[in-house]
Amino acid sequence: MLLKETQETLRSTLKKYFGYDDFREHQQEIIESVLSKKDNLVIMPTGGGKSICFQLPAILFEGVTLVISPLIALMKDQVDGLNANGIPANFFNSSQESQEQHAIFEKVIHKEIKLLYVAPESLSLLDNILNEEFISCVAIDEAHCISSWGHDFRPSYQQLGFLKTTLPNTPIIALTATADKATRQDILKQLNIPKATRFLTSFDRENITLEVRPANDRVLQIIKFIRKKPNEAGIIYCLSRKSTEQLASKLQQNGIKAAAYHAGLNFAERTKTQEDFIYDKVEVVCATVAFGMGIDKSNVRWVIHYNMPKNIEGYYQEIGRCGRDGLKANALLFHSYSDVIQLRKFASGASNEEVQIAKLERMKQFSEATTCRRKILLSYFGELLATNCGNCDVCKNPPQFFNGTIIAQKALSVITRLKESEAIGTVIDVLRGANNATIIDKQYDKLKSHGIGSDISWRDWQQYLIQLTNQGYCEIAFHKNNALRLTSFSKKVLFENEVVNLTRPIEYKEQVKVQKEIKAKKPKKDTLFERLRKLRQEIALAENIPAYLVFSDATLKEMERAIPMCESDFIDISGVGQRKLEVYGEDFIAEIVSFSNEKISTRKQNNTNKVTYQLYKEGLSIDEIAAKRNLKSTTIFSHLAKAYTDGKDIDIYKFVTKDEVEKIRNAKGELKNPPALKPYFEHFNGELAYFKIRLALSIIDK
Template sequence: MITPEVQKLLIPTLKKYFGYDSFRSQQEAIIQNVLSGSDSLVIMPTGGGKSICFQLPALLLNGVTLVISPLIALMKDQVDGLNANGIPAAYVNSSLADAERNTILENIADKKLKLVYVAPESLSYLSTVINEENVSCIAIDEAHCISSWGHDFRPSYQQLGFLKNQLPKIPIIALTATADKATRDDILNQLNISEAKQFISSFDRKNIHLEVRPANDRINQVIDFIEQHPNESGIIYCLSRKTTEQIASKLQQNGISAKAYHAGLNFNERSSIQEEFIFDKTPIICATIAFGMGIDKSNVRWVVHYNMPKNIEGYYQEIGRSGRDGLNAKALLFHSYADVIQLRKFIDGSTNEEVQIAKLDRMKQFTEATTCRRKILLSYFGELKEENCGNCDVCENPPQFIDGTIIAQKALSAVTRLQEKEAVGIVIDVLRGAKNATVIDRGYNHIKTYGMGADTSWKDWQHYIIQLINQGYLEIAFHKHNALQLTDFSKKVLFEKEQVLLSKPVEISRNVTDKITKKSKKTKDSLFELLRKLRYNISLEENIPAYLIFNDATLREIEQERPLSDEAFLAISGVGQRKLEVYGAEFIDVIRTFLEEKKKKPKKKDTSLVTYELYQEGLTIEEIALKRDLKDTTIFSHIAKLYSEGKDIDIYQFISKEEVEQIRKAKQALENPEGLKVYFEHFEEKVSYATIRLALTVIEVES
């Protein structure tokens, strides 16, 4: 247990250094466990606030907290973030000169540092200071790397068990975003902390919208998606280096700023691209899964999986790199059987092949789901959710099912006639009556089912056949060049007329319109954009990423609250004492200038008053509509509004008293109906909407 004095310091320390007034779920309990000297295993989703669980105790403990991290390239970013909050921190890795390392060792011994980040391979540099006098806590980040059951195994992590043996009284906190039970047990055993208290948070990242689409015309879908999310930062994950290069090139050709990132680049190239992304100079990165681990960039607004990931753990961790600030984010995943086949090739011959195949199957089931995707995702991690999430594509557009028995019979017949030797592509070509070389050379244009499905598009056939595979009517023989083969269930459809239900293909509309451009222009001069511009300029001056100054969620709150005093600025979530002192005056100046400029701008004239001025000049309804480039019905609605407001309008110039009475009787007969449409239908569409609107206005004014 921690003392009451230390307990009283928790919230003030949280506010002073991190800018928050309260802890998130489980954070306080984890911090108390660390401060009491006990070991902890923390499973908390990306963006859930893992870092504070060891960074805050570090400030209250007497000594340095060692943070073991595999992310050498990102240590500077993490240390910069701490220093920006007024927390003395450093990192040690092979890139430092001897003099720099010696200075850090001296600072550790003199208790001038609170946190030191180090990779497992670099622990030897600290051997002279790793003792119970200097070290107050050990945090092992990305702890799943220690386990061969984990999705990102790092052999260098397996040496870390010595830390507990060497420093038995020092608390160890192991943290990861994703770990199933087998991985959790492995972490505890290998770190020699089997008695550690486990803290497992909800895996539900409610702010991330989940969507899965078939991989048809992927690149154009991606371009459309990006154009619908202008000025936003995102990551596109791919299976191969070549694909990252191709997509980045295609995006650049379409005027979109993007770069490729993969292991084929040298260290300097990778570091440069990563830094450009972190500093908002390159908003979009096309990457293999090597990119993004540990990046604390809070303003990534979307993640696209161009190819299907090999398991749900990887998918979950990668989508978790978006929306870390708690604002809305999107996760778009494309899936195809070509990806499944490619991933199966990667798995073949691996040491834990059966486990990997089972995990790939679960990933495949997720992509093909016809029920709430978040439920499936959470259940994988042992978290059950009763209600549908309402924030995934399936919840928003539940699939529509049709009687697909005849479609199924055609597909199964084609597989039969092809003697179960051909893969999906050839089967579809035969069904559609294709005249390509493969079909003609193999004589498939002479079989009975050739052209039987010519009235159905290629991608729709693909959609239907995938469902037949999912429902067990067909299977893929991966060991026979991915040939489609019949199953025991196939006979029921072919010979016993068993009904097959199939979901209708969903069309993805290309709806990029002028609205996006208009929205961009409208937001250009918004307070949020002005605050963002200031943040970016400060980041360049200080050479730290913009989100380390304030994240987007904090900027949104500043935009909404518009604080004009130090006290009001400090009340914003994410503003600590140091950030108030360093940045407060500049941000308050921008808010004050914005409000003063807003006062100077003349208010837009009420559009109905413009109509009134033209009416007073003697123009007819038609002439006003022509002059204002509006419809007659709009001008009539203005006239009705002006008359109800008491303006000098000769209303009976536009409607007769007989028409008013006619509408009055209809109103009584219909017992005060709502809306104009009811009247329009009552009069069998013979009385115009304009007449109905004017008459109802007269009735209201006269009553």
Template sequence: MEESRLLNTLKEYFGYESFRPLQEKIIASVFEGRDNLVIMPTGGGKSICFQLPALLLPEITLVISPLIALMKDQVDGLTANGIPAAFLNSSQTENQQQDIFKRIEKRELKLLYVAPESLQVIDRFLSNGKVSLIAIDEAHCISSWGHDFRPAYTQLGYLKKRFPETPVIALTATADKATRQDICNQLNIPNAEKHIASFDRKNLSLEVRPGIKRFEQIEKFITPRKNESGIIYCLSRKTTEELASKLKAKGHIVEAYHAGLPHDTRIQIQDDFINDHSKIICATIAFGMGIDKSNIRWVIHYNMPKNMEGYYQEIGRAGRDGLASDTLLFHSYADVVQLQKFASNAGNSEVQLAKLDRMKQYSESLTCRRKILLNYFGELKQEDCGNCDICRNPPKFFDGTIIAQKALSCIYRLKEQEPLTTVIDVLRGAQNEAVFSKNHQSLKTYGIGKETSWQHWQNYLIQLINLGYIEIAFHRHNNLQLTEIARNVLFNGEKVQVAKVPDRKAILKNTEEASTGTTNSLFERLRELRLKIAHEEGIPAYLIFNDATLKEMEKERPMTDEEFIQINGVGRKKMQDYGYQFIKEIIAFSKKKRKPKKKKKGNTYKITLELYREGLSVEEISKKRELAITTIYSHLAKLYTNGEEIDMSRLIDKNEIESVKKAREKLGNPETLKPYYEHFEESLDYWTIRCALAVLDKEEVPGE
């Protein structure tokens, strides 16, 4: 496949000028008929690896996807880009499915999304040769080694036998080495080319905080981000509901989501979030796999996740558009103990406990967090990232030998038969039942650390656990025990360096320093316009344009179609559907702010105007300037709006203007050109409609 054709298709349908790393190589491999395994982080551009080939391959592309919401989201996005696609699953009526079967027979579809359970339903409509490509999304679901095993995926191995000549592309965001090989074996593609993209999501900031006053910290974190979408992950259903209730009481637009809610309620909550009716979701991990929302700006973990794969996938739901986004994880000893119990009761407890231990090490680390995260997925990184809490505020160490001796001695005096909370109570000289019932107040170590706060002792003990001086006996009621090397500190004078505990007030203050953005910026104006159009069309706002595209519009200020289509994320169809209104908003904002126009843009209008005054037709100007006819129409419409003497009767007749005027009244003055285009059943093109609206808008200006 020629590179120029691939790039033209990429811009025409997806709005991008160039491929991201690995995309072109993967697509080339597909066209060569090879099987492929793609490991690419969330937001890395996996979908284009099969969606773009689907447009150019002769027959239909079959996409296996695990969730109804994910299918609908993908198909809505493809349709918005002018790509014929459909999904088939159990949520549809028989008539809806029959319509899809007819479209398959007529070869009207380029992509068909199917749930694993629905494969047999469509089998009779397909034969070897009628399927150009098979894409298996969320491929880690097939492997019991993976973190999200789904039994329905195990039947997918038959696809390669059913369609031996059809290339298979398996895609996932998270899979370690064992899982990768298992995916290939189970799908009968053992020789698949493996493409592993970088797991480094540089736009995500990483932060871990002690789990103290969590609600206060969360409230201060989200208040300056009230216009942004975010997810708060919780370990239990009860926590999601309690947290959502507290945040609602503070005036935030928030909903709780968990598997215990009725199906219809969950669908509604998810739709409201996707469509920006609600900004925050407090959820268990049941939420999010089917979400392709690109403008989630932050993710908070109220509790520690049970493994690094889950954590990476969940934080990966933020910043899919590539813009800076924040992630925050609260870590507490209580979470570790609870997750330890869950893992111990799992079928593969040994694996679960090992994964939990790695998650714990990440949370308690005093070195660059991104290094640890990337190392886990086999991507070795030498330099610090500069975008995590450790890099921004490196810990300060001091001689903590006396602190360590007090703690280790207390554990020894307690005969290694008490958990962390009781050890701290004895060190601080607490007068409670846990101490008095066992006569711990008579120990020599009782009260020897009363000058140190409870939270500081907790932090120091966790550091000593990480340093290997103490271990948690999970099988003995989580009692703290001394290791062999603890003797070196107690009896041989070994020194211990301990990190200074961050000041709690400083932690809470940091939450107030988030950037809020200006509410009267062009970006905000464009967001409001996008949301208005999205509500009118009944689709999620990010399917119109994502935040990164709006940011580029804010920076570049495109005022013609030629300039507008140069913006990343703007394809031909989206320019036709939405360009008129967005350009109009940019021009209005720029006039209000009295921004000086770029010289280059002034020149391009001037050249078009001079050629027009010489009597050249639109077609002649287009040919002479080597610009699209639509761009020349755009120039002339703008020049007319700005007061230049343009004879619009040369561009559009009075009957067409009158027709558009009647349509505007009937349609209720819609903000985009698309309703007009559909109203006229495509008999009037976009540019005629646009010119007519320019005339009508000017007629309504007083004094004109």
């Protein structure tokens, strides 16, 4: 535990640079551990706040934090986000000119940057700074890439073990959203950090609605789905390059702003699609699984799997790319048996073919499940959910269950007798009393429970064991030859007579889902959220940054709820840090004040400009009005600018000269009428205060 003063420093740093008042689950513990120079393994869901776990300590460390990231193309997004928050960061790769690389080294040496992003392939180019004089911390993002057990194995990651040898006293923090037990062990082994502190946060993303549908008329279903969600960004994952292009084309023909993304496109084409999506020029990207890793776009509202993913880790990571801001999001998966056959072919001949096939089978079981899908997802990663989630298609349309407690007790007792060392096939053979070579050789026919389930068919037992696994009563140990093992839930069934509900096995058939024609919903035209969203987009275009780097949708929703009309209230909004208050506060407060005067009928909001104007007419100075109203003087000037625009009697030239107005009028033409005040402020090199710019624009616009 750090000193109270240090904890206060952490909270003030969190608010100043990231705009949040409170840490999420485990974040503060992880940050304290990193600052104490301990190695750490962090398993945290996408959107759970992994980045802050190394970005915040980086601000407080003296030297640079080296961030290993798998994809060069996505580092710019990370660095832009940090710079937007006032945190000096850069990325380094082999495509940069030697002059640019040298400038980065100089910044590292002079401690002018806090974070440096690099791909593992470029580490050899950093020899001159790869020592403890300059490097304070190493963060390895997407750490599951190091393990052949992981779903996204990358050989380039396997060289990273040398970092601990080279930097023995430097803390290493490995982070990933998707790692089962075997992968976690392998990460620690490969990175040479066996004693790392492990942090495993909840995998539950409650805001994402999970749904699986049969793959009939997929394109038609997708078009209807998108039309119900106008102006919302989404990603559609496809199995093949051809599918991405065909689907994008069909969506375009139906008036949907869509683009394709796959490895067959050249670098410029991929970069353009990615940037168009990030900058909200394209609403839908039809992509292979290469798309999305590391993208921090917080306002992706849905993810569709046009084809079934090859494993649950990949599925979980991909759906995690929607709803990162905590607002409601949707994950829709289309299930087709032809996809299963295709994925089996892809796995054939791979060095870890057996593991891939077993994980594919688990994914298939998830798709065909009749139990809460969130339970299945969480239990796969070792997290057991006691009650159904209520936010998946199975929970919303539950199947008919029967009391299967006796069946469950028989199955779990056999797994126990087999010392949790056998896969599902052998477990069923023992249950049914088989006498094949394996059973006899291992003397399983001598077990007391041999044959206790002979009255149930082999196929039905298979379905029941899948259901028990889905409900979290047992789990598959992929790194132990797919052996079935018990979980802590199984004890309640075996020794406390907990009731287990099962469904009768049915042969899975794809049925055509009849749907009524759904008309496209029209977005609400004039809500405060829409007004703020429009302002955000204008600022983003003017500054050439993604809109979500200005403020997230969640922050705009909070503004809509709280209606902050002064700086002290604005800074209290989650997602508003000190830098963003300074850069964007004026514009957003003015928009909120303007909207409130137009739309909101409460006395406080209707009268705020009138009160300021009345005090001005009484002869009070700006500072006196600000003190009396407990507002910043900049807010008072905003009120007066609005009052002047509305035709009130204000001696506006008392606060801004005619010469200054003419300067701003000329700048307006040169800058092509920017929507925000910041371009004017920078145009005059900070010599003209924001309030003068605002007042001058009021005169010009009037």
